Amino acid sequence: MVDFTLGEDLEALRLSVREFANDVVAPVIGDYYERHAFPYDIVRQMGKMGLFGLPFPEQHGGMGGDYFALCVALEELARVDSSVAVTLEAGISLGAMPIYRFGTDEQRAQWLPRLVSGEALASFGLTEPGAGSDAGGTQTRAVLDETAGEWVINGSKAFITNSGTDITALVTVTAVTGVNPDGSKELSAIIVPNGTPGFTVQPGYSKVGWCASDTHELNFDDVRVPAANLLGERGRGYAQFLRILDEGRVAFAALGVGLAQGCVDESVAYAKQRRAFGKAIGEYQAIQFKLADMEARAHTARLAYYDAASRLVNGRDFKRQAAIAKLQASDAAVTNAREATQVHGGYGFMNETPVARMWRDAKILEIGEGTSEVQRMIISRSLGL
Structure with a gap:
C-alpha cells in the first residue's frame, strides 16, 4: 500500500516551520522585500531552529535528517515567502551540500560546522x-x-x-x-x-x-x-554539479509547491471575505472553479516532489522524477500566482499584498536550476529520444 502521509517526525517539522513562517516571517517580510534588504534576523532564527542542518549528519553539526525533511521545510516557508525559502534552499543544496558530498575530511571540518548551523552561508x-x-x-x-x-x-x-x-x-x-x-x-x-x-x-x-x-x-x-x-x-566538476543540480531540483520543486499552495491559501481567505453584488465572491462558481483548479495543481505537484524526494533518500534513480517535479511545480506556481492575482482584482496588483509578491517571485522558478526547457530535455532523453 502506498501512503502519501508524512510520518510523525516530518509532520512535527512541518507544523513547526509553518508556525515560524506565519508568526515570524509573515509579519515582517513585506518590509524587507520592498527595501530589497536581506533578512538577517530571520536567517539567524532559522539557524537556531536547525533548518540549515536538516539533511546533514549529526557528526557535522547537522540534524541527522534527509532531503525529504528539507523539502517539507521549504514548502512551508515558501507558502509565506520565497526569498526566505530560496535563501535556505541555496544555502543547503548549492552551498553546503557540494562540500559535504565531495569535500575532503579537512574541507568538511573547516566549513561545514558554520554552514550547517546557519552562522555562515556558501x-x-x-x-x-x-x-x-x-x-x-x-x-x-x-x-x-x-x-x-x-x-x-x-x-x-x-x-x-x-x-x-x-x-x-x-x-x-x-x-x-x-x-x-x-x-x-x-x-x-x-x-x-x-x-x-x-x-x-x-x-x-x-x-x-x-x-x-x-x-x-x-x-x-x-x-x-x-x-x-x-x-x-x-576534471569532475561538471559531473559533480550535475548531481548537485538534480538534488536541487527536488528542493526547488518543493519551493514551487509552497508558492502554489500559498496562492491557494491567500485566495481562499480573500474569496470568503470579499463581497460583490451582495455576497462573498467565493460563493460564485467562477471563483470556486478557479480555486479548485489551483488546489489541484498544487496537490499534483506536491505528489511529484514527494516521489522524487522519496527516491533520492532511498538511493534510487531520481533524475527523471526530479525534472518532472521541477517542471510541474514551477508551472503550478506561475499559473496559480496569475490566478491568485486575478481573484484579488485590483488589490492583487498592489505590492503590499502577499499574492503580488508571489506573482513577482513565481517566474524565476521556470528559469533557475535548469529552465523548463532543460527539464523537458532531461525527461525526453530518459524516454530514449
Missing part, C-alpha cells in the same frame, strides 16, 4: 554571463601554479545566490582547468573564500522578484587559492 558559482544551462560554455579559467601550489582563477559568474551577504563565507566556483582527451573543456570545482584578494562581489541586482534574497555578479582577477581548495577530483 554560494555556488556555475552560471556566467554567457553560460547558463550550457555549462560547457564556461569561460572562467583556473591555472595551477605548481611552484606556488596555488590555483590562479580569472573570470566572472552571474546571478549567484547568497554570494554577498555579511555572513557569506565562500563560493564554490566551476572553472576550466584544462582540456579533456576528446577536446572538450576539463571543468573542476574550486573553493574560494570570501575576502580573497582579486575576488570582487559586485552590487546586488535589481530583480523582479526574490527581492529579499541576495544575488550578485562575481568577478575573479588573478585570484589565488591553495591547490588544496580543489573540491573533489580534478
